[in-house]
Amino acid sequence: MKLGDGVEQAIHSVTLLAGLPPDGLLSAQALAGFHGVSTSYLLKHLQALSGAGIVKTTPGPNGGYELGRRPSQITLLDIVLAVEGPEPAFRCKEIRQQGFDPLPPESFTAPCQINAAMLRAERAYRRELAAVSIADLMRDLTEADDGSIATRGCAFFDQYVRRAKTKP
Amino acid sequence: MKLGDGVEQAIHSVTLLAGLPPDGLLSAQALAGFHGVSTSYLLKHLQALSGAGIVKTTPGPNGGYELGRRPSQITLLDIVLAVEGPEPAFRCKEIRQQGFDPLPPESFTAPCQINAAMLRAERAYRRELAAVSIADLMRDLTEADDGSIATRGCAFFDQYVRRAKTKP
Numbered sequence: 001m002k003l004g005d006g007v008e009q010a011i012h013s014v015t016l017l018a019g020l021p022p023d024g025l026l027s028a029q030a031l032a033g034f035h036g037v038s039t040s041y042l043l044k045h046l047q048a049l050s051g052a053g054i055v056k057t058t059p060g061p062n063g064g065y066e067l068g069r070r071p072s073q074i075t076l077l078d079i080v081l082a083v084e085g086p087e088p089a090f091r092c093k094e095i096r097q098q099g100f101d102p103l104p105p106e107s108f109t110a111p112c113q114i115n116a117a118m119l120r121a122e123r124a125y126r127r128e129l130a131a132v133s134i135a136d137l138m139r140d141l142t143e144a145d146d147g148s149i150a151t152r153g154c155a156f157f158d159q160y161v162r163r164a165k166t167k168p
Numbered sequence: 169m170k171l172g173d174g175v176e177q178a179i180h181s182v183t184l185l186a187g188l189p190p191d192g193l194l195s196a197q198a199l200a201g202f203h204g205v206s207t208s209y210l211l212k213h214l215q216a217l218s219g220a221g222i223v224k225t226t227p228g229p230n231g232g233y234e235l236g237r238r239p240s241q242i243t244l245l246d247i248v249l250a251v252e253g254p255e256p257a258f259r260c261k262e263i264r265q266q267g268f269d270p271l272p273p274e275s276f277t278a279p280c281q282i283n284a285a286m287l288r289a290e291r292a293y294r295r296e297l298a299a300v301s302i303a304d305l306m307r308d309l310t311e312a313d314d315g316s317i318a319t320r321g322c323a324f325f326d327q328y329v330r331r332a333k334t335k336p
Contacts, residue, residue, distance in 0.1 A: 001171050001248070001257045003286075011282050012263055036266025076285060080169070089169045089257075095180055098204025100324060107316045113308040114179050117244060118171075121296035128289035140281040148275045156268060 006045040006083045009037050013046070014054060014079060015141070018071040018134050019153055023164045025064030030160040045083050052082035064162050071138060077129035090118035174213040174251045177205050181214070182222060182247060183309070186239040186302050187321055191332045193232030198328040213251050220250035232330050239306060245297035258286035 013031045020026065028046055032039040046065060049055040056068040067074070092115035097108060141149065181199045188194065196214055200207040214233060217223040224236040235242070260283035265276060309317065 001169060001252050002255070002259070003169050003257045005259075005261065007258065007286075008261060008263060008282070011286075015282070034267045035263040036268075036270070037263060076289070084169050087170075089171045090175065091170070091173075093173065093176060095176060095203040095205060099202045100204075101320060102204075103316050103320055107314070110312040113305050113312065114176070114183070117300045117305065118175075118179075118297075121244070121293050121300075124296045125289050125293035128292045129286075132285045132289075137281050137285065144278040144281065146275070148271050152269060152271055 001089055003080070003084060005037075006041070006048075007080055009035060009042055010045045010049055010079050010083045011076065011137075013042065013065075014049065014067070014074060014134055015137055016153070017055060017065060017067050018074075018138055019157070020066055020161065021157065024157070024161040025058055025066050025164050026160060027064045027162065030156075031065065034156055034160075048082045049079065052078065054078055054082055058164055062162055064164075066164065071134035074134045075130045076132045076137075077126050080129055088119055088122050090115065090122065092118075169257055171248070171252060173205075174209070174216075175248055177203060177210055178213045178217055178247050178251045179244065179305075181210065181233075182217065182235070182242060182302055183305055184321070185223060185233060185235050186242075186306055187325070188234055188329065189325065192325070192329040193226055193234050193332050194328060195232045195330065198324075199233065202324055202328075216250045217247065220246060222246055222250055226332055230330055232332075234332065239302035242302045243298045244300045244305075245294050248297055256287055256290050258283065258290065260286075 012035055016031065016034060017026060028043050029039050032042045046055060050057045053068045054074055055065045057065055092112055096112055180203055184202060185194060196211050197207050200210045214223060218225045221236045222242055223233045226232055260280055264280055265273065
């Protein structure tokens with residue numbers, strides 16, 4: 001079982017966007033550059049985050065990304081599901097109904113016990129992810145920071161933040 | 169995130185082997201045939217289960233597979249780790265240490281909070297899988313069976329079970 005690298009990139013990008021000043025935007029290039037990852041690969045995940053309402057996209061040459069809702073309203077589960085899709089990791093193919101002399105479908109009124117147990121474990125996984133918000137991560141990060149992470153972030157924002165055009 | 173099809177096949181195969189009569193063996197062909205899956209694909213997973221001591225392999229033209237330990241001593245987690253490998257699904261690439269003007273490594277004495285949160289969720293997942301043994305699954309299966317699943321299993325065993333040669 002493996003999560004794609006996009007999950008790590010998406011969580012870090014959303015956490016960085018959570019630190020933006022009001023009306024600030026970051027381009028995909030800046031987000032990718034800050035994390036040392038491929039812009040084209042990150043763009044795919046930013047689109048997924050945008051589709052889920054986690055980030056908001058302002059198009060155009062001076063556009064960019066900002067959060068679509070407050071950091072306390074975005075959980076790790078929201079990001080994982082946006083990037084990896086909603087399907088469970090265990091996908092039952094009902095092989096109990098295949099093979100030599102299979103039983104008729106009416107013999108299987110109860111769900112497969114194996115599928116049920118695997119999905120129970122995934123619910124526990126998702127519950128844990130749903131319990132951690134981006135606001136929680138930002139608080140943990142601030143507590144662990146001796147100041148150098150915040151200083152780097154500020155210097156980066158000074159150079160790369162774009163301003164969303166206010167409506168006339 | 170996706171578990172390979174091998175996990176479902178491995179769990180069903182181990183559960184079937186748990187019903188074998190004493191000294192009974194099943195060939196990879198029979199296990200694959202019972203579940204309607206590819207023998208060559210299943211063989212790879214049987215090798216992984218064998219490497220983890222979950223199944224025991226008797227080589228030779230009349231050889232086959234049996235459980236390597238009692239059903240109560242085999243959990244879903246044992247099988248998932250044998251087939252999928254022990255690595256966590258989330259594999260931190262420390263992208264916080266990359267990109268524009270990265271901080272020196274000594275700025276990162278604490279583990280990345282994002283990695284820590286993702287691994288916490290995986291521990292919850294693994295705890296749930298470790299709480300379910302093959303003996304539990306067999307009991308659930310028996311309770312849900314109107315008799316037809318047991319009858320099919322017995323007919324299959326009558327035809328395909330091989331006997332392990334007792335030592336002279």
